[in-house]
Amino acid sequence: MSTQSFSLDDLKRILLESAGADENIDLDGDILDTDFEELSYESLAILETCGxxxxxxxxxxxxxxxxxxxxxxxxxxxxxxxxAESAQAA
Incomplete structure (x- = not known):
């Protein structure tokens, strides 16, 4: 059974498509542990991204x-x- 995964590149793409990006923020840098607020993504942008x-x-x-x-x-x-849970349930 193949398990689909969600990568940092997937997240960056969806963030850019859903909420855009602050021109002063480099999403290509090491952002894994940077707060979304520091990346200029507020809760509404994260809500839209989650949707x-x-x-x-x-x-x-x-x-x-x-x-x-x-x-x-x-x-x-x-x-x-x-x-992973969704794949196991299928």
Whole structure:
């Protein structure tokens, strides 16, 4: 059984498509442990990003993800856990 994964590149693409990017922020740098607020993404942008992830990857993310996932690494972990659970349930 193939398990779909969600990468940092996937997250960057969705962030850019959903919420754009501050021209002063370099998403190509080491951003895994940088707070979303430092990257100029507020809770509304993360909420929109989570909605896009749900649609694109066919998973359901709890509303608390917006407040719990403070960094790209945390969001990647949550999404990949959901993807793995979804694959096991299938």
């Amino acid at each position: 896009r992830i749900e649609r694109d990857y066919g998973i359901s993310l709890d509303d608390s993800v917006v407040t719990e996932a403070k960094t790209p690494r945390a969001l990647l972990e949550i999404v990949n856990t959901q993807l």
